Amino acid sequence: MLTFEMIIVFLGLIGMVTALVLDKMRPGMILFSVTVLFLCFGILTPKEMLEGFSNKGMITVALLFLISEGVRQSGALGQLIKKLLPQGTTSVFKAQARMLPVISFVSAFLNNTPVVVIFAPIIKRWAESIHLPATKFLIPVSYATILGGVCTLIGTSTNLVVDGMILDAGYKGFGMFELGRVGIFIALTGIVYLLLFSSRLLPDVRKDTVGDEHGEADASSFHRVEAVIGARFPGINKRVGDFNFVRHYGAEIREIKRSGISMVDNLSRVKFREGDTLVLWADDSFISTWGDSSVFVLLANGKDTEPKAGRKKRWFALALLVLMIVGATVGELPFMEELLPGIDLDMFFFAAVTTVIMAWTKLFPARKYTKYISWDILITIACAFAISRAMVNSGVADIIAHGIIDMSDDYGPHVLLAVLFIITNLFTELITNNAAAALAFPLALSLSNQLGVSPMPFFVVICIAASASFSTPIGYQTNLIVQGIGNYKFTDFVRIGLPLNVLTFIISVILIPLIWPF
Structure with a gap:
């Protein structure tokens, strides 16, 4: 029997998913609107609505944005990828074999977006210089960062969100490398799959419609720049015609690339979308002015634009990162609790300390620290906690879980684990990974309670399924970035990504119950 509160929650969730799929607003504002709706009907108290904003997992995500920026501005990532790229004649397979495992390893400890933002233009320039199609590398780079992210607690914000929900529910959270017990198998399988099949499944390089022939007479001052539109644009x-781009940014739009389609004619009628790649005619000041802003996710002009820093700064940034990871790992051990009682030496503790050290040693500009945090992601995460609580308070989580159990009849928890993976993965491909986790977590809790089994396998499957966004460019920001710079079509992601989704599903459903028994 549906109650009034259940109907409101169902309508709110349907409206939320629809708005996210149609991209009506930024995800954070959509989820915030739904939480306010639940607040108005008394499904959430003000305290419950705001609990997510003080959650340790959410704050840790914010700190990791700053730590990733500190490592980025140290220049360590740019130097790393340049040393990985083979110079001279090579093949797609050999080049991928050198770079993909290292990229996965790096993304296990850093936010995926800055890794792709730095690596993608360097790899594109390198591929063009040795006459290999850049399209054979950019999607694999994005996928490698996603595969690396499932191996550690801090590899992706989704893992920290689910961990925060687990702690709120009264269970023991994940250790730093606990998810790696299944994630490492998924990452290795995914990399092998990319090495064997990406060259055949991905398109050859597509010619740019707008080349350097435009404005050759004025090449000394103006040149081609590619800019991927960010959330704050x-x-x-x-419409392009209604927005004076030249007045705002001092550059002229020559072409807009979206989903593998190049738009050159009648540009004034085209509407700007997040993730669009703009081909601009701009002077040297454009990148220096806007490269440090969040208006554009990525800027490339065929030259080195990565931060220039000294060797000492690079090593210092990497040393801080290693100390943070080792500290958080050792801090979980029982003897540390006895040695330092009253101090919780977890990921949050070491991330906070590392952030402060990076700010005071000027690894990132402390006066501009708010620019490096993706506030929409944080608001999405905070509201995800509230929506999850509303699903529990109203009984919606229980009724959906009961329906899933009834549909699966007496197949047992293994089948329900597979069903939960499919539901979560479908949501993450259509909306966002954190919103998918928010919808799936209360279902996992209710399923395990009604079955009388351990909830841990269900929690782990949410982490994996919510991160495994391979089949569409919209589920993960790194996919959007490489879609723009590589001029990929939507179908390119489906062709190479869907088998990877299936492989991740098979490995997860088989291994997770063996590692975390029901």
Whole structure:
């Protein structure tokens, strides 16, 4: 029997998913709107609505944004990828074999977005210089960062979100490398799959419609620049003709690339969308002015634009990162609790200490620290906690879980684990990974309670399924970035990504119950 509260929650969730799929607003504002709706009907108390904003997992994600920025500005990542790329004649397979495992390893400890933002333009320039199609490398780079992210607690914000929900529910959270017990098998399988099949499944390089022939006479001052539109671009959903781009940014739009389609004619009628790649005619000041802003996710002009820093700064940034990871790992051990009672030496503790040290040693500009945090992701995460609580309070989580159990009849928890993976993965491909985790977590809790089994296998499967966004470019920001710079079509992601989704599903459903028994 559906109650009034259940109906409101169902309608709110349907409206949320629809708005996310149609991209009506930023995900954070959509989820915040739904939490306010639940607040108005008394399904959430003000305290429950705001609990997510003080959650340790959410704050840890914010700190990791700053730590990733510190490592980025040290120049360590740019130097790393340049040393990985083979110079001279090579093949797609050999080059991928050198770079993909290392990229996965790096992304296990850093936010995926800055890794792709730095690596993608360098790899594109390198591929063009040795006459290999850049399209054979950019999607694999994005996928490698996702595969690395499932191996550690801090590899992706989704893992920290689920960990925060687990702690809120009264269970013991994940250790730093606990998810790696299954994640490492998924990552290795995924990398082998990319090495064997990406060259055949990905398209050859597509010619750019707009080349350097435009403005050759003025090449000394103006040149071609590619800019991928970010979430804070003020012209999103406005027509090009209604938004004076030249006045705002001092550059002229020559072409817009979206989903593998190049738009050159009648540009004034085209609406800007997040993730669009703009081909601009701009002077040397454009990248220096806007490269440090969040208006554009990525800027490339065929030259080195990575931060230039000294060797000492690079090593210091990497040393801080290693100390943070080792400290958080050792801090979980029982003897540390006895040695330092009253101090919780977890990931949050060491991330906070590392952030402060990076700020005071100027690894990132402390006065501009707010620019490096993706506030929409944080608001999405905070509201995800509230929506999850509303699903529990209203009884919606129990009724959906009961329906899943009834549909599966007496197949047992293994089948329900597979069903939960499919539901979570479908949501993450259509909306966002954190929103998918928010919808799936209360279902996992209710399923395990109604079956009388351990909830841990269900929690782990949410982490894996919510991160395994391979089949569409919209589920993960790194996919959007490489779609723009590589000029990929939507179908390119489906062709290479869907088998990877299936492989991840098979490995997860087989291994997770063996490692975390029901």
